[in-house]
Amino acid sequence: MKPRSTGRNTLRRLAVPLSEVFKVLHLKPSVDIMPQVCLSDVNPHILESTCTELREKYGQDKVHYQVCDVRDDAQVEDLFSKAKSSFSKLDLVVNNAGVVDEQDWLKCIDINLNGVIRGSLQGIKHMKKENGGSGGTIVNVASLAGVVPVSYSPAYAASKHGVVGYTRSWAGHPDMKTNDIRFLCLCPAFAKTEILKTKEGQLLGQKMAEEFMKKTGVMSVDQVTQAFTDLIETPDNSGSVMSVTLQGSKLLFQV
Numbered sequence: 001m002k003p004r005s006t007g008r009n010t011l012r013r014l015a016v017p018l019s020e021v022f023k024v025l026h027l028k029p030s031v032d033i034m035p036q037v038c039l040s041d042v043n044p045h046i047l048e049s050t051c052t053e054l055r056e057k058y059g060q061d062k063v064h065y066q067v068c069d070v071r072d073d074a075q076v077e078d079l080f081s082k083a084k085s086s087f088s089k090l091d092l093v094v095n096n097a098g099v100v101d102e103q104d105w106l107k108c109i110d111i112n113l114n115g116v117i118r119g120s121l122q123g124i125k126h127m128k129k130e131n132g133g134s135g136g137t138i139v140n141v142a143s144l145a146g147v148v149p150v151s152y153s154p155a156y157a158a159s160k161h162g163v164v165g166y167t168r169s170w171a172g173h174p175d176m177k178t179n180d181i182r183f184l185c186l187c188p189a190f191a192k193t194e195i196l197k198t199k200e201g202q203l204l205g206q207k208m209a210e211e212f213m214k215k216t217g218v219m220s221v222d223q224v225t226q227a228f229t230d231l232i233e234t235p236d237n238s239g240s241v242m243s244v245t246l247q248g249s250k251l252l253f254q255v
């Protein structure tokens with residue numbers, strides 16, 4: 001079964017109900033299936049409490065987790081090789097970690113852009129046929145800040161522009177077609193999550209940010225999760241970059 005050509009079947013090979021996986025990623029599913037998942041975050045408390053809850057509900061074997069700092073090559077490599085050996089193959093990788101920090105902008109770039117690159121390269125490696133994989137889907141979470149200028153957080157915007165360009169570039173690579181590896185990118189506007197509690201010192205102008213937010217509005221997580229689900233359920237759409245705003249979802253690029 002080829003994930004990119006079968007639409008909904010893409011999800012059938014995953015192993016815990018996506019509703020639960022997506023809750024953690026602030027995402028929401030439209031199908032009820034039982035994928036096996038490996039969740040990861042740099043924060044062990046968030047990770048452990050979520051996974052304990054999921055394991056009680058779906059069984060120990062369905063939910064794997066591993067603390068990982070996406071800034072660390074060795075940790076990312078180890079995460080993927082453990083996931084691959086537990087599951088035997090990877091069908092879906094979601095590179096979702098992100099922060100806003102204009103003060104420590106190197107950290108911001110290292111998490112938001114380099115972290116996505118590290119996760120994508122590992123995803124490609126393990127999905128490639130020559131390494132025993134059989135293709136799959138890699139979703140990189142960017143932001144609307146990846147396609148419009150954002151004056152209160154230029155480094156964040158640069159990192160997210162990078163994610164959009166990186167994702168589109170891989171999508172057009174002939175090896176991805178040969179290996180049935182699909183690259184997708186999601187660009188949400190403001191959504192009600194912890195990141196909106198970013199401290200004043202990490203922004204270049206709290207007031208400016210508040211004004212942007214007031215003008216643009218804040219979406220529910222459900223709206224973003226629905227867009228995510230639509231994106232991954234659409235067949236043959238590698239290279240798609242989708243924006244999500246209060247007005248709805250829009251396909252910005254198709255490679």
Ligand SMILES: NC(=O)C1=CN([C@@H]2O[C@H](COP(=O)(O)OP(=O)(O)OC[C@H]3O[C@@H](n4cnc5c(N)ncnc54)[C@H](O)[C@@H]3O)[C@@H](O)[C@H]2O)C=CC1
Binds near residue numbers: 071190194
């Ligand atoms: N909520 C929003 O308004 C929007 C969020 N996004 C993006 O969505 C993604 C998810 O963010 P949210 O759920 O909104 O915020 P969040 O703050 O709830 O989630 C971000 C997660 O990334 C983790 N993280 C931070 N540094 C890490 C590292 N070095 N290694 C591994 N994990 C790390 C955090 O512990 C946290 O759990 C981010 O990439 C963010 O930039 C994009 C557009 C809008």
Ligand SMILES: CCCCC/C=C\C=C\C(=O)C/C=C\C/C=C\CCCC(=O)O
Binds near residue numbers: 150188190
């Ligand atoms: C007041 C505190 C704000 C903190 C902001 C923190 C995180 C934001 C993350 C985002 O990715 C926000 C997403 C989109 C913003 C980018 C552009 C909005 C402008 C839209 C427009 O041009 O109309």
